[in-house]
Amino acid sequence: MPLNGLVLSIMAFTSFFLFSSLIIAAIAPSLHAQPNQFCEAGIGYGDSSCGDSIPSSSKLLIKGGTVVNAHHQQIADVYIEDGLIVAVNPTITVGDEVRVIDATGKFVMPGGIDPHTHLEFEFMNTVTKDDFFSGQAAALAGGTTMHIDFAIPIDGSLTAGFEAYEKKAQKSCMDYGFHMAITKWDETVAREMELMVEKGINSFKFFMAYKGALMIGDELLLQGLKKCKSLGALAMVHAENGDAIDEGQKKMIELGITGPEGHALSRPPVLEGEATARAIRLADFVNTPLYVVHVMSIDAMEEIAKARTSGQRVIGEPIVSGLALDGSWLWHPDFVTAAKYLMSPPIRKQGHDKALQAALATGVLQLVGTDHCVFNSTQKSLGIDDFRKIPNGVNGIEERMHLVWDIMVESGQISVTDYVRLTSTECARIFNIYPRKGAILPGSDADIIILNPNSSFEVTAKSHHSRVDTNVFEGWRGKGKIEVTISRGRVVWENNELKVAPGTGRYIEMSPFSYLFDGLDKKDASYLNSLQAPVKRAKSTA
Numbered sequence: 161m162p163l164n165g166l167v168l169s170i171m172a173f174t175s176f177f178l179f180s181s182l183i184i185a186a187i188a189p190s191l192h193a194q195p196n197q198f199c200e201a202g203i204g205y206g207d208s209s210c211g212d213s214i215p216s217s218s219k220l221l222i223k224g225g226t227v228v229n230a231h232h233q234q235i236a237d238v239y240i241e242d243g244l245i246v247a248v249n250p251t252i253t254v255g256d257e258v259r260v261i262d263a264t265g266k267f268v269m270p271g272g273i274d275p276h277t278h279l280e281f282e283f284m285n286t287v288t289k290d291d292f293f294s295g296q297a298a299a300l301a302g303g304t305t306m307h308i309d310f311a312i313p314i315d316g317s318l319t320a321g322f323e324a325y326e327k328k329a330q331k332s333c334m335d336y337g338f339h340m341a342i343t344k345w346d347e348t349v350a351r352e353m354e355l356m357v358e359k360g361i362n363s364f365k366f367f368m369a370y371k372g373a374l375m376i377g378d379e380l381l382l383q384g385l386k387k388c389k390s391l392g393a394l395a396m397v398h399a400e401n402g403d404a405i406d407e408g409q410k411k412m413i414e415l416g417i418t419g420p421e422g423h424a425l426s427r428p429p430v431l432e433g434e435a436t437a438r439a440i441r442l443a444d445f446v447n448t449p450l451y452v453v454h455v456m457s458i459d460a461m462e463e464i465a466k467a468r469t470s471g472q473r474v475i476g477e478p479i480v481s482g483l484a485l486d487g488s489w490l491w492h493p494d495f496v497t498a499a500k501y502l503m504s505p506p507i508r509k510q511g512h513d514k515a516l517q518a519a520l521a522t523g524v525l526q527l528v529g530t531d532h533c534v535f536n537s538t539q540k541s542l543g544i545d546d547f548r549k550i551p552n553g554v555n556g557i558e559e560r561m562h563l564v565w566d567i568m569v570e571s572g573q574i575s576v577t578d579y580v581r582l583t584s585t586e587c588a589r590i591f592n593i594y595p596r597k598g599a600i601l602p603g604s605d606a607d608i609i610i611l612n613p614n615s616s617f618e619v620t621a622k623s624h625h626s627r628v629d630t631n632v633f634e635g636w637r638g639k640g641k642i643e644v645t646i647s648r649g650r651v652v653w654e655n656n657e658l659k660v661a662p663g664t665g666r667y668i669e670m671s672p673f674s675y676l677f678d679g680l681d682k683k684d685a686s687y688l689n690s691l692q693a694p695v696k697r698a699k700s701t702a
């Protein structure tokens with residue numbers, strides 16, 4: 161590219177870059193405080209994983225690849241400096257000090273953003289195997305360069321929950337953000353939600369399931385929706401009817417069905433459809449956007465389709481296990497095999513998977529998550545005599561990008577630009593961090609993957625990078641291999657090797673009032689105008 165253009169671009173983004181430097185400096189102490197625990201545990205990756213910082217200021221040129229954004233694809237070079245994309249142009253020439261990666265015949269795409277993960281999550285009397293280091297390392301090996309995790313309040317306190325997750329995330333090796341769960345309601349929680357928005361959280365999740373633990377009723381959900389609307393924060397729901405599930409579970413136990421199949425039988429699709437419909441209608445009543453996490457069934461998907469067709473702003477997130485698998489595994493005679501597929505809502509019968517794929521391909525559903533929440537065989541065995549005690553959760557953070565490519569692109573259901581939209585760009589837009597994330601544009605963070613469409617991948621628990629000892633996609637082979645992952649300008653995955661260090665990841669603040677909120681005030685005003693009330697009546701005289 162012409163030198164002028166390069167200089168201009170650099171100048172335009174100087175202030176942005178200075179801002180990033182400050183953040184790097186701010187987290188530096190944790191870089192030195194944290195890393196050794198991984199080395200002691202023997203769980204570092206790459207030469208520099210035991211605390212010496214990875215070179216962070218690097219110049220990189222990706223040459224000759226097909227650069228794909230959600231809006232456009234072209235053959236171009238991508239020039240990166242100090243963690244940012246500086247230029248995207250058909251021909252960029254550079255000096256000897258710049259490392260050049262040849263991407264001829266390959267796709268150069270924004271790194272994946274996983275909107276739904278649970279790292280170091282304390283749940284059902286245990287804690288997930290993957291923490292913010294191992295889960296993120298696995299993510300990077302699979303082409304995901306950012307995730308948004310669910311921070312959970314402590315005894316209802318959002319502030320305490322946020323602080324706990326800040327600590328957990330100190331060992332991060334890639335960028336991350338938080339959603340915040342809401343598990344109870346009072347004036348303090350309402351005030352704390354404002355505080356959370358100031359801290360860079362722009363979404364709150366409500367659980368309509370897990371009675372007696374995380375579940376909230378309609379009254380709280382309504383309060384929450386109203387508060388979310390006033391803050392410009394996105395309301396998210398885990399949509400299953402918790403009261404009915406409680407009944408369903410009792411019924412299964414009475415029938416003597418105590419194994420993993422009892423889990424699926426106790427919470428059928430109708431309960432997911434019901435809660436999805438209820439949440440959608442309440443969000444419509446409040447006139448605020450709604451995000452339905454882990455859409456697992458045709459029942460829930462059809463409620464979303466109906467609402468969207470009628471003009472309501474509802475986002476539906478399928479997850480990779482729901483798209484790729486069917487729930488017959490829960491009937492497997494081996495307990496450990498069956499239990500590894502157990503999550504909520506359950507992975508459904510054959511047919512739901514294909515329907516969810518079609519919904520994703522046609523825009524009924526908007527982006528793909530994982531709900532990565534892993535427990536090993538020993539932890540799953542806590543429920544050997546009672547499915548209600550099996551920790552809920554499956555893997556996916558490392559497999560999502562490859563599987564969505566295989567299931568959706570290789571099968572011919574979507575274009576490569578759509579792939580970028582569903583795995584990265586739409587997530588960045590919804591959570592208001594686009595085009596810093598989710599795009600290969602000058603000024604965007606250099607979070608990039610290089611995918612070779614002619615190579616193949618295989619998933620096995622032996623070769624994956626997560627700390628869990630099983631994999632629900634075990635043995636899956638497909639075409640399309642992510643050969644290189646670049647996280648903020650650093651090559652962290654190459655030649656099947658990870659080079660990551662704890663403490664290098666950065667917290668990404670997300671501002672409220674994403675595009676989903678544009679125009680809501682106009683809709684509110686036209687609603688008020690339509691009421692023809694109060695009717696003025698002459699006072700009757702007795």
Ligand SMILES: *[C@@H]1O[C@H](CO)[C@@H](O)[C@H](O)[C@H]1NC(C)=O
Nearest residue numbers: 263264265266612613614615
């Ligand atoms: C992959 O195959 C296609 C079609 O044969 C070819 O055009 C492309 O250059 C190949 N890419 C690589 C990286 O080999």
Ligand SMILES: *[C@@H]1O[C@H](CO)[C@@H](O)[C@H](O)[C@H]1NC(C)=O
Nearest residue numbers: 289535536537538539628629
């Ligand atoms: C599962 O993790 C626990 C600790 O969290 C450990 O004690 C146990 O040995 C692990 N089991 C397997 C099969 O790796």
Ligand SMILES: [Zn+2]
Nearest residue numbers: 276277278531
């Ligand atoms: Zn989840």
